[in-house]
Amino acid sequence: MTEYLPQSPQDEDRMVDSAFREVLQAYLASNHRKKVEIIERAYRFAKEAHKGVRRRSGEPYILHPIAVAKIVISELGLGSTSICAALLHDVVEDTEYTREDIEAVFGAKIADIVEGLTKISGGILGAQSSVQAENFRKLLLSMSADIRVILIKMADRLHNMRTLWSMRPEKQYKIAGETLYVYAPLAHRLGLFKIKMELEDLAFKYEHPQKYAWIMERLKETSDKREKIVEEFVRPVREKLDAAGFKYEIKARVKSAYSIFNKMETKKVPFEEIYDLYAVRVIFENDDDAMEKIKCWQIYTFFTDGHVVHPDRLRDWTSIPKANGYRALHLTAMGPEGKWIEVQIRSRKMDDIAELGYAAHWKYKTGVHEEETELDSWMNTIKDILANPEPNAIDFLETIKLNLLSSEIYVFTPKGDLMTLPAGSTVLDLAFAIHSEVGLHCMAGKINHKLVPLAHVLESGDQAEIITSASQTPKQEWLQACHTARAQNKIRGALRKAMRQQQAEGQAENAAKAASPAAEPAPKRSLMQKLLRNPFSSKRRNEEPTREPVDRSKVFILHPDARHPNYRTDSCCSPIPGDDVLGFVDDDENVVLHKVHCDKAMMLKTTFGSRLVATAWGETPEKFLVSISIDGLDRQGILEEITNTISQKLGMNIRGLSIEAQDEVFHCDLTLQVDSAETVETVCDALKKIKDVKFAQRTS
Numbered sequence: 001m002t003e004y005l006p007q008s009p010q011d012e013d014r015m016v017d018s019a020f021r022e023v024l025q026a027y028l029a030s031n032h033r034k035k036v037e038i039i040e041r042a043y044r045f046a047k048e049a050h051k052g053v054r055r056r057s058g059e060p061y062i063l064h065p066i067a068v069a070k071i072v073i074s075e076l077g078l079g080s081t082s083i084c085a086a087l088l089h090d091v092v093e094d095t096e097y098t099r100e101d102i103e104a105v106f107g108a109k110i111a112d113i114v115e116g117l118t119k120i121s122g123g124i125l126g127a128q129s130s131v132q133a134e135n136f137r138k139l140l141l142s143m144s145a146d147i148r149v150i151l152i153k154m155a156d157r158l159h160n161m162r163t164l165w166s167m168r169p170e171k172q173y174k175i176a177g178e179t180l181y182v183y184a185p186l187a188h189r190l191g192l193f194k195i196k197m198e199l200e201d202l203a204f205k206y207e208h209p210q211k212y213a214w215i216m217e218r219l220k221e222t223s224d225k226r227e228k229i230v231e232e233f234v235r236p237v238r239e240k241l242d243a244a245g246f247k248y249e250i251k252a253r254v255k256s257a258y259s260i261f262n263k264m265e266t267k268k269v270p271f272e273e274i275y276d277l278y279a280v281r282v283i284f285e286n287d288d289d290a291m292e293k294i295k296c297w298q299i300y301t302f303f304t305d306g307h308v309v310h311p312d313r314l315r316d317w318t319s320i321p322k323a324n325g326y327r328a329l330h331l332t333a334m335g336p337e338g339k340w341i342e343v344q345i346r347s348r349k350m351d352d353i354a355e356l357g358y359a360a361h362w363k364y365k366t367g368v369h370e371e372e373t374e375l376d377s378w379m380n381t382i383k384d385i386l387a388n389p390e391p392n393a394i395d396f397l398e399t400i401k402l403n404l405l406s407s408e409i410y411v412f413t414p415k416g417d418l419m420t421l422p423a424g425s426t427v428l429d430l431a432f433a434i435h436s437e438v439g440l441h442c443m444a445g446k447i448n449h450k451l452v453p454l455a456h457v458l459e460s461g462d463q464a465e466i467i468t469s470a471s472q473t474p475k476q477e478w479l480q481a482c483h484t485a486r487a488q489n490k491i492r493g494a495l496r497k498a499m500r501q502q503q504a505e506g507q508a509e510n511a512a513k514a515a516s517p518a519a520e521p522a523p524k525r526s527l528m529q530k531l532l533r534n535p536f537s538s539k540r541r542n543e544e545p546t547r548e549p550v551d552r553s554k555v556f557i558l559h560p561d562a563r564h565p566n567y568r569t570d571s572c573c574s575p576i577p578g579d580d581v582l583g584f585v586d587d588d589e590n591v592v593l594h595k596v597h598c599d600k601a602m603m604l605k606t607t608f609g610s611r612l613v614a615t616a617w618g619e620t621p622e623k624f625l626v627s628i629s630i631d632g633l634d635r636q637g638i639l640e641e642i643t644n645t646i647s648q649k650l651g652m653n654i655r656g657l658s659i660e661a662q663d664e665v666f667h668c669d670l671t672l673q674v675d676s677a678e679t680v681e682t683v684c685d686a687l688k689k690i691k692d693v694k695f696a697q698r699t700s
C-alpha cells in the first residue's frame with residue numbers, strides 16, 4: 001500500500017517503460033512463441049490512447065493495463081494474444097477508439113476479446129436487477145465464445161483488488177462485495193485456486209479490517225514455531241531428494257486468512273485449532289511424462305522411511321485425476337511434537353494444473369484433443385441456461401451463481417439408493433430432490449443416524465433420511481436453509497400459494513363484514529426482487545421526518561439507545577451491538593444497519609455501494625432482544641432444563657418461548673434480552689451442554 005508520489009514527466013515515462021519491459025521479460029522467459037512485435041505495438045497503442053489520464057491513486061492510467069498484462073503472463077501463463085488484449089482492455093471502454101480501430105491494427109481475434117471485456121466492464125452487478133442479469137449473461141456469453149475473456153477479466157479484477165486502497169470506502173465495499181459474490185466463485189470454478197484465494201483474502205481485508213489484522217497478527221506470532229516444526233520434519237527428506245538428484249522445492253502451506261476466518265465463523269473453532277494444521281508441498285521438476293508417477297512414489301518412500309504414516313490418509317490422484325483435472329499424491333505423516341502433517345507430492349506440471357486449473361491447459365497444450373473436462377461440460381450447461389433463460393432476472397442470476405459453485409456430491413438413502421446433489425446441498429434440498437411433498441413436510445434429517453436440522457449441509461457419502469410430518473408447512477426462513485434452485489422455487493411457490501389463500505380468506509371475511517374494499521395485491525415477486533425494488537424499506541419508515549444528511553466521509557457512531565437509536569434495523573438480520581455491521585443511508589437519510597454477512601447486505605453493497613457509510617458502535621447502555629433456536633432429541637423434562645439453564649444458571653430474562661416436537665425431534669425458539677453478541681454466544685454454549693440438545697444458535 002504505497003501512495004503515488006508525483007514525478008517529472010521524464011521519470012514517469014521511464015517508470016512506465018520499465019513496467020512494460022517486465023512484461024516482455026516474463027513473456028520471453030515463457031515457453032510461448034516469441035511474438036514481441038505485436039505486444040510492443042499493443043503497448044504503444046494503449047499508451048497513446050490513455051495519454052494524460054490518471055488513476056485515482058494519481059499514477060498514469062497505462063500502468064493499470066500493463067499490470068493486468070503482467071498478471072496475464074506471469075500468473076496465468078497466457079500468450080501474446082491475451083497479453084495484447086490485456087494491454088488494450090480498457091481502450092474501447094474509456095477512450096474514443098473503437099473496436100474497428102483495434103481490429104484494423106491487431107486483427108479480429110484480439111478485437112473480439114477486447115470487445116468481450118468492454119461489454120462486461122462497468123460491473124456485473126449494475127444498479128438494477130435486470131441490468132445485473134443482463135451484464136452477467138453477456139459475461140457468460142463472451143466467456144463461452146472465448147474463455148480468455150474471463151481469464152483476462154480475472155486478472156483485471158485481481159489488479160483492482162490489489163490496488164483497492166486507493167478507492168473511496170464505499171467503493172471498496174462495492175468492489176469487495178462483488179468480488180466475493182461473483183469473481184471468487186468463478187475463479188474457483190475455473191480452477192484458478194491461487195487467484196481465488198487472493199481475491200477472497202483481499203475482499204476479507206476490506207470487509208473485516210479488524211478481524212483480518214487480528215488473524216494476520218496471530219499468524220505472524222506463530223510463524224517461527226511453524227517453520228521450525230516443518231523444517232525439522234523435512235530435513236531428512238531433503239537429504240534423500242538431494243542424494244537422488246531431484247530438482248525440487250518444498251513449501252510449507254499456510255491457510256489463507258479468509259479460510260481461517262470462515263472456519264472460525266462457520267464451525268465455531270478457535271484460531272489455535274486451525275493454525276495448528278500443517279501442510280507441506282513438494283514440487284519436483286520433471287521432463288519425462290512417463291516417469292512422473294514413478295517419481296511421486298519414490299518421493300513418497302522418502303517420507304515413509306523416517307516417519308510414522310497415517311494409514312487412512314493416503315490419496316492417490318496420480319493415475320486417476322480428480323474431476324477438475326487435479327493430480328497429486330497426498331499422505332499424512334507424524335511430525336515433531338506428535339503433530340500430523342499433510343504432504344502433497346506434485347510434479348511442476350501437476351502443480352501448475354492445481355494452481356491454475358483451466359489456464360494451465362494453454363501452457364501444456366499438446367495439440368492432442370483432450371477428452372471433455374468437467375469445465376467443458378459445465379460451460380455446456382451454462383450455454384443451455386443461456387438458451388432457455390428463466391423469465392425472472394434475479395432468479396436467473398441466482399441459478400447461474402449456484403451453478404458456478406456446484407460440483408456434485410453423492411448421498412445414500414436408507415435403502416441404499418444413490419442420490420446426486422450439487423455440493424453445498426442441505427437436508428432440505430435432499431428432501432425436495434426426493435419429492436416435493438417430502439420437501440414441503442420436512443421436519444429434520446437423520447444423517448449417519450444422527451439428528452440434524454433442515455439447514456445441515458450434506459457431504460458425499462452421507463447416509464441420509466428425511467423425517468416428515470403432515471402438519472409441517474414451508475416457512476420463509478427455509479429459503480436460507482436450502483441451496484438448490486429447485487428447492488427454492490418450490491418453497492417460493494408454496495409460500496405464494498399460502499399467502500394467496502390467506503388473502504382470499506381475509507377478503508371473504510371483509511366481504512362478510514361489508515367493510516373496506518379488497519386489499520392491495522400481495523407481493524408475488526421473489527424475495528430478492530422485493531429487496532431490490534425497495535432496498536431501504538425498514539420497520540418504522542413512515543414514522544419519522546426526513547433528517548439531516550448523513551456525512552458519508554466520516555465514521556458514523558451508532559448509539560444503540562433502546563428507545564431512540566440513531567439507526568434502524570431491518571427484519572432480515574436485526575444486528576445488535578458487537579456485530580459486524582454495514583450502514584446504508586436510505587432516501588430519508590436514515591442509517592439502516594445490516595449484518596455484514598446478511599444476504600440483503602450482500603445485494604445492497606454490490607448494488608448501492610455509494611449509499612454505504614462506515615459505522616462503529618458507541619456506548620451500549622441498553623439491552624436487546626435476540627432469538628435463539630434450539631434443536632435436539634425430545635425427552636421428558638428437556639424444556640425445563642433449558643429454561644432452568646437460562647433463568648437460574650445464567651440469571652437471564654426469557655421474553656418468548658415456543659417449542660414444537662415431532663417424533664424424536666424438538667425445535668424450540670427462544671427470545672432473550674441480552675446486552676451484547678458475546679452474551680448470546682455464552683448462552684448458546686451453555687445450551688449445547690444440555691444432554692440431547694444438538695444445536696443452539698442465534699437466528700436474529
Ligand code: MN
Nearest residue numbers: 064089090156
Ligand atoms: Mn481494467
